[in-house]
Amino acid sequence: MNHNNDASEFDYVIVGAGSAGCVLANRLSAGGKHSVLLLEAGPKDSHIWIHIPLGYGKLFKEKSVNWMYQTEPEPGLHGRQVFQPRGKVLGGSSSINGLLYVRGQHEDYDRWRQRGNAGWGYEDVLPYFKKAESQQRGADQYHGADGPLPVSDWRHHDPLSEAFVKASVEAGLPFNPDFNGATQEGAGFFQTTTRRGRRASSAFSYLRPAKNRANLRIETDALAQRILFDGRRAKSVEYRQRGQLRRATARREILVSSGAYNSPQLLQLSGVGPADLLKSHGIEVILDSPGVGNDLQDHMQVRIVTKCSQNITLNDIVASPIRSALAGVQWAALRKGPLTIAAGTSGAFxxxxxxxxxxxxxxxFIPFSTDKMGEKLHPFSGFSASVCQLRPESRGTLRIKSADPSQPPEIRINYLATETDRRAFIDGLKILRNILAQPALKPYCVEEVYPGAKVVSDEDLLEFSRKTGSTVYHPTSTCRMGSDPLAVVDQRLKVRGIDGLRVVDASVMPDLMSGNTNAPTIMIAEKASDMILEDAR
Structure with missing residues (x-):
C-alpha cells in the first residue's frame, strides 16, 4: 500500500457523514470562516432505493451502503445472533433507516440533565429540535418550520393504519395528533423525515445545500484507520482511500461522528479505551478510558403478525405484478402511494x-408482514404490529476484535438481561393483543399468525420474545456523556482526558431515549455545532 504524505490541514476534521456528521459539516462551514473536511467510509448516496421511502427494505442487506454488522450470540435470545444494519454511505443510517421522526419524551432529556449533564434538559434541547425542523404543519410551541430537515405527514391512505389508531382508542388510549408535542402518550400517526414523498436524509437535508462551499471538502470511500496524537492532544486522522493511506491534520478539533458502533471502535483503535483490551491487540495506550464501548443499549422489538381478510396489504401489492407496477408509477408521477410507507405508519405509546x-x-404498526425485516413478504395478506420496550435496563459492550480497522467489532447487547425488560415484553404483548381485538380491526382480522392462539401464558410469551425478538436499530451510549469515572465525554461532548477531540452522535446519549434515535441524534449535532463554534471564538 502506498503512503501518501501530502498532509492536508483543516480547522475541523469530521469522521463519519451520518445523521450527525452531515449536520456538523453544514453548520461549521456555514460562516466561511472555518475549513472543514468530512470523511465517509461509504460511497455517495446515489443508490436509487435510498430516495424512495419504502427502499429501506431493499437496503437492509445491501453491502454497498450498509456495514451489515451482527451481534455475538445473545444469551437472552437463545444464543441467536441479531443482524445490525448500519448506514455506510453519505447520510449514514439516515439514508437507510425507517424514516420515523420521533424525539422521545420530555422526561428523557430532563433525566440526562439530572445525571449531571447541564444544558441537556428538555427546555435546553427543544430550541435545537425546532432549529433543525422544517415542519409541514407549520411552526408552533414545539416545532420549527425554517430548518433544513423536512418533517412530513404520510402521503398514503391506508385503512389498516387508520383502523389501528381507532382500535387503540377503543382500548382506552387517548388519540395523540403529535407524538413530538406536549406529550408522547397515546395513539396516532407517525411523521417522517420526507419531503413530498422522497426520503430526506441528513445528506439530503444538510450536506447538499453545503457541498459546493469552498471551505468544505467531502471525501467518500475514506475509512478512518486511527486518530494520531501529540501527547494527549488529537492532531490528525489517518484514513485509507482507494488503496492509499492518507492523513488529515486538524488545527482546531477532530470530531468523531461514526455512530454507536464505529465511534468507540475508532477510539479503541487509536489508543483511547480500556487499557487491557488495547494492550491485548498491541495498541499503544494513549488514555486508559474504561467507559469507551461500555453501556451499549438498544431497543428490541417483538412482532405480532395477523392474517388480513382483505387484499389491501403491501403483501398483496408486491405479489401482483400489475399492482406493483402501478405503485411504481404512482410514486414516480405523484410521489404518493405504497412506496411512501415508512417503518411504521401508525402507532402508540x-x-x-x-x-x-x-x-x-x-x-x-405496518400494513405488511414478513418473517424477518428485509426478507420476502408473506404470501398471504398480512399486517404487523411490534412491541418495543423504550427504556431497557440491559447493558452491553462494544469491543474491537483486532487492531485492523476493516474488521467488524464485537457487539454484545445483552437483550432481556433484566426482569424489568422481560416483564415489559410480556405485558406489552398482552396490551397489544387487546388493541388488535377491538371492534375497529375486527373486519380485517382472520387470525393471529404469530405468536398464535396457543401462546397465552407469561412463560410462553417470554419464550416467543426470546425466539423471535430483534432490534429496532437504535444502538446508543457507547461513548456516554457524564462526569462519573465511566463517562467518555463531558457535557460539551469533549473526550475526557484528551484535548482537541469530541464525539458527536448517538453514542454520547447518557441513556437510550424513549423512541426512534435519528431526530435526537440530529438535535445533538445541532447543539454540538453551537458549542464548537462558541469555543472557537
Whole structure:
C-alpha cells in the first residue's frame, strides 16, 4: 500500500457523514470562516432505493451502503445472533433507516440533565429540535418550520393504519395528533423525515445545500484507520482511500461522528479505551478510558403478525405484478402511494403499569408482514404490529476484535438481561393483543399468525420474545456523556482526558431515549455545532 504524505490541514476534521456528521459539516462551514473536511467510509448516496421511502427494505442487506454488522450470540435470545444494519454511505443510517421522526419524551432529556449533564434538559434541547425542523404543519410551541430537515405527514391512505389508531382508542388510549408535542402518550400517526414523498436524509437535508462551499471538502470511500496524537492532544486522522493511506491534520478539533458502533471502535483503535483490551491487540495506550464501548443499549422489538381478510396489504401489492407496477408509477408521477410507507405508519405509546411516570412501550404498526425485516413478504395478506420496550435496563459492550480497522467489532447487547425488560415484553404483548381485538380491526382480522392462539401464558410469551425478538436499530451510549469515572465525554461532548477531540452522535446519549434515535441524534449535532463554534471564538 502506498503512503501518501501530502498532509492536508483543516480547522475541523469530521469522521463519519451520518445523521450527525452531515449536520456538523453544514453548520461549521456555514460562516466561511472555518475549513472543514468530512470523511465517509461509504460511497455517495446515489443508490436509487435510498430516495424512495419504502427502499429501506431493499437496503437492509445491501453491502454497498450498509456495514451489515451482527451481534455475538445473545444469551437472552437463545444464543441467536441479531443482524445490525448500519448506514455506510453519505447520510449514514439516515439514508437507510425507517424514516420515523420521533424525539422521545420530555422526561428523557430532563433525566440526562439530572445525571449531571447541564444544558441537556428538555427546555435546553427543544430550541435545537425546532432549529433543525422544517415542519409541514407549520411552526408552533414545539416545532420549527425554517430548518433544513423536512418533517412530513404520510402521503398514503391506508385503512389498516387508520383502523389501528381507532382500535387503540377503543382500548382506552387517548388519540395523540403529535407524538413530538406536549406529550408522547397515546395513539396516532407517525411523521417522517420526507419531503413530498422522497426520503430526506441528513445528506439530503444538510450536506447538499453545503457541498459546493469552498471551505468544505467531502471525501467518500475514506475509512478512518486511527486518530494520531501529540501527547494527549488529537492532531490528525489517518484514513485509507482507494488503496492509499492518507492523513488529515486538524488545527482546531477532530470530531468523531461514526455512530454507536464505529465511534468507540475508532477510539479503541487509536489508543483511547480500556487499557487491557488495547494492550491485548498491541495498541499503544494513549488514555486508559474504561467507559469507551461500555453501556451499549438498544431497543428490541417483538412482532405480532395477523392474517388480513382483505387484499389491501403491501403483501398483496408486491405479489401482483400489475399492482406493483402501478405503485411504481404512482410514486414516480405523484410521489404518493405504497412506496411512501415508512417503518411504521401508525402507532402508540403506552404504560404497561399505571405506576410508571411515562410510557415504556412503543408500537410500530405496518400494513405488511414478513418473517424477518428485509426478507420476502408473506404470501398471504398480512399486517404487523411490534412491541418495543423504550427504556431497557440491559447493558452491553462494544469491543474491537483486532487492531485492523476493516474488521467488524464485537457487539454484545445483552437483550432481556433484566426482569424489568422481560416483564415489559410480556405485558406489552398482552396490551397489544387487546388493541388488535377491538371492534375497529375486527373486519380485517382472520387470525393471529404469530405468536398464535396457543401462546397465552407469561412463560410462553417470554419464550416467543426470546425466539423471535430483534432490534429496532437504535444502538446508543457507547461513548456516554457524564462526569462519573465511566463517562467518555463531558457535557460539551469533549473526550475526557484528551484535548482537541469530541464525539458527536448517538453514542454520547447518557441513556437510550424513549423512541426512534435519528431526530435526537440530529438535535445533538445541532447543539454540538453551537458549542464548537462558541469555543472557537
Amino acid at each position: 403506552f404504560k404497561t403499569n399505571p405506576r410508571l411516570a411515562s410510557p415504556d412501550i412503543q408500537i410500530h
